[in-house]
Amino acid sequence: MKDRGQYLTALERFSRAAIGHLPTPVEAMPNLGQELGLSLFVKRDDCTGIGFGGNKVRQLEYYLGAAQDVQADVLLITGAVQSNFVRTAAAMGCKLGMRCHIQLEERVPKISDLHRTNGNVLLDRLLGATLHSYPDGEDETGADAAIRRIADSLRDAGQRPYVIPLGADSEPLGALGYVRAAVEVLPQIEAIGGVDEIVVASGSALTHAGLLLGLRLAGDTTPVRGVCVRRNATLQTLRVIQRIADTANLLGVDGQVVAPQDVSVTDAALGPGYGQMTADTRAAIERTARTEGLFLDPVYTGKVMAGLIKLAEADALCGRRVLFWHTGGQPALFGYSDQF
Known part of the structure; x- marks a missing residue:
């Protein structure tokens, strides 16, 4: 090779x-x-x-390529409260005409109100993302299952969701x-x-x-x-x-x-x-x-x-x-x- x-x-x-x-x-x-x-x-x-x-831009180019293949109009992704991955997904989604639902995990203990509202979280909100919460920061399987349930509800409402998975068992x-x-x-x-x-x-x-x-x-x-x-x-x-x-x-x-x-x-x-x-x-x-x-x-x-x-x-x-x-x-x- x-x-x-x-x-x-x-x-x-x-x-x-x-x-x-x-x-x-x-x-x-x-x-x-x-x-x-x-x-x-x-x-x-x-x-x-x-x-x-x-670095998430390079990764997301492939996830969003796959999302475009299925004509998705909404992205769903999970990450920590200050996740770069979710912020970049929301930004790239905006660029490509896709809305974004973000599931924020409680991965970092004892975080401040500043941590919850500034930095990447502020950018998530400016990008128009819909924010959800997941209570466990060390449960990738549970988090993926939870965000797929959100995707199912969006699909039932007539939208075309694409989930970017979190777990190590994903492609x-x-x-x-x-x-x-x-x-x-x-x-x-x-x-x-x-x-x-x-x-x-x-x-x-x-x-x-x-x-x-x-x-x-x-x-x-x-x-x-x-x-x-x-x-x-x-x-x-x-x-x-x-x-x-x-x-x-x-x-x-x-x-x-x-x-x-x-x-x-x-x-x-x-x-x-x-x-x-x-x-x-x-x-x-x-x-x-x-x-x-x-x-x-x-x-x-x-x-x-x-x-x-x-x-x-x-x-x-x-x-x-x-x-x-x-x-x-x-x-x-x-x-x-x-x-x-």
Whole structure:
């Protein structure tokens, strides 16, 4: 599968609503890199353009392509209160003439009124989304069942709903966006003289799994390290392995091109759990802003940078060339402003 034409042919079987601002640039981060003793670069997927951008644009291009295939007029999606995924789905739905129903999970404990009303939630409301609530943040199966019941009621009312599922047992269409991203980034990596490692957030695992599978299908062996933002390293490793197998099966390619030792994750920056601010995350966000003028978020990229900094301070990255994959999420900063 190392031939680029074959690689792209596998992707082209799937419908795609190609409205993201792609390709996104790769830029140097010389100031922070010098402080950390490495050559640091950033892949700017915060610049994908729709609804404040982020990695979810690449994923949603495939979900919305499938929604267009069935002539859907309303999208349904589940996420945490400050979810980037649901905000981006609502924005892309508006662009394509689809209304959006959002089911917000109680995934982060003891959140403030600010968290519930600002940041991504404010944007959800500005985009005209209908908001629903689900009481359990660790019940993907139950959340998917609940949102399908909402879809059934909309269908009974004469609408044409399309559900974007949450659970790991669902078809991983979103991972295809990062299989494609691997094709995009390889010439960019070559243009900067190569990198020794890519560091990316690992949550739902669609970004991590899609990128790793895409690189290996293209014959590239660059290590991809996932920084856990929701589960511990043991559970997340299993999830990434499963999502790689699911994505390979969806594409009809050999998932064994990704060896078990290729799946690398660290939970050193996870803290007490998903969406919960830590001192290391706050420090990483402030340090990145003050050295590079680049904003990170408390849920994903701030934890990824905190993990990268820990690795650098432990000399695990000393002198290496590292690509930090910026997955966006900056609107969530405003939902956490009382913690800075």
